[in-house]
Amino acid sequence: MKDFLRFIVRYFITRLLISLLVIFIGVSIIFLIPRLVPGANPAEMAIRRLQMSGAYLPADSIEKMKQALLKLYGLEGSLLKQYTTFWKELLKGNLGPSFASFPTPVMTLIARSLPWTVGLLALTALISWVFGTVLGGIAGYRNKGLWVRVLEIISNAVRPIPYYILALLLLILFAYVLHWFPTGGAYQIGLTPTLSWTFVKSVVKYGFLPALSLIIIGIGAWFLNMRNLVSNITSEYFVTFAHQMGLRDSIILRSYVIRLAMPAQLTGLALQLGFIFNGTIITEIVFNYPGLGTLIYTAIMQSDYNLVMGTTLFSIVAVAFATLFVDLLLPFIDPRIQYVSG
């Protein structure tokens, strides 16, 4: 029991250290990028942009913006001092104002688009994970049947194609050629977000195509992973032994095979949820869905680089916490972790 506790503490501390390192290295990279690239002083760039669009803004808001920028980037003093100021603002949760829609804070914009991203991704990740894992489990355990071959070929064909291209193909086929689904947006223009039936129906209709593209690629990947895991485990001696002991198939599957395959699949799922920011950025851009990805995309188009920096910092922190969460859960799911380093 004492050993166990010591192990738990050591394990958690290592994991916590990794997450903190992720945040530290990520934030440092973001801090260094504008300072290492020649001719890319963040405040100068921003002020130049301000002067270019100066005609549209009243003078006092430009002055306010300048102040906010100088404070945010802390451009006075040595690099070390700038670095500490950067961290201070960040720890306060202050990511600064957006340039394009000044003076809305970046955090507000993120909070506005986050629900769409999380909703789309969490749902599709869960659906494809469940289907892919179940199908892969069956396919790996009874390695036969035509449908296994067919699914395998399809999954292998879909997997390597860059996700952008797959999404584009779906969009061309279903929206431009067949006209089954709208080409973009999250709900019909003109509707107000309420919990009415027409609004929900509209959300489902508009979300279907982006969701489908994510599910197709997701199921394929989970299917292949789970099938490989299960067929590897099935060829282990202890499974053969269990067969020779005369255990029923259902028991072997449940307490020998699935038990061992699950931790890897669950880790994958959680990592997938943590990578919201990588995966759906592209989906949202292709399907013009109003989440974080589209936010980043419009920020790129408008050179609103404070918004891009804000979302990047946000995603670093979010990914770090998501992985920490998984790592903390894992010992409860995977019995082997304790034996390995315990």
Place this chain on the structure above:
Amino acid sequence: MNSFINAFKKMFKNDMRFRFAIITLAFLLAFVVLSFFSPYDPRSSYYAPISRPPSLKHFFGTNGRGQDLFWLLTFALKNSLIFGLEVALLSRVLAIVIGVIAGYKGGGLVDNALMLFCDTFVVLPIFPILVFLRLIARSMSFSTLAIVLALFGWPWDARLIRSQVLSLREQKYTVTAVFSGRGIFGLIFSEYFPHILPIVLATTINNMLWSLGLEITLSILGLSPLDIPTMGTVTYWAIQQQAMVTGAWWWILFPIIFIVLLFTSLYLLFTSITSFINPRLRTVNAGEVSR
């Protein structure tokens, strides 16, 4: 060298995936070689009538910038492949150095520190960081971008190499070699390298898939040097100039066909090599779903 040729022959005979991959890649390479005979300069535009469907004069049609798509794609494929190889080779150096050191020092402080570093880089959300970098440094060339990607592309593979070295270190011949006075470098280069090489080869291909995917995605967002033809920038211009809406299907179709062929063949090459090296290693990169 001989064993490599033998392995190649064996895989070509037995593995359908390998055969498909090699034949497709040979076809793509032949296409790349054609770029040296192109009658047009890839950077010039408006030398041909704009947006013409495929014809005998222009096999893949022309695009909205008055460029012949067939010859443009030969350059695009060449540039993309060079980019992928640059990233792969540079990040291999990092992966091998870090993997071998960590594996050889297995379990010690150096190993733990390196692996902590490694795990950190695995988790880091590279895509938003790259977008930010590109937005700041708009004029960054493809070679510089390759160096940046290489700095991010090593951790998975360093881990793989480390675990291989760890298991090699436990072999009896390591003890024999050390007792016979073999130096560390001699041991690593002449005894361990032949065992690491197949993994390095397989991960090189996987790394190319990764970097090419990122190149295409960044280009489509308009965040790469857009005047240089790559598979990504060609697609960018097609989307940017509304090829889908104006009905210029050939403009978007041919790049997509080549992208799909390139990625499928590289992926099949990767899976067939990994299952040849070690049939149980098929779950490499488990959990790496999103690109």
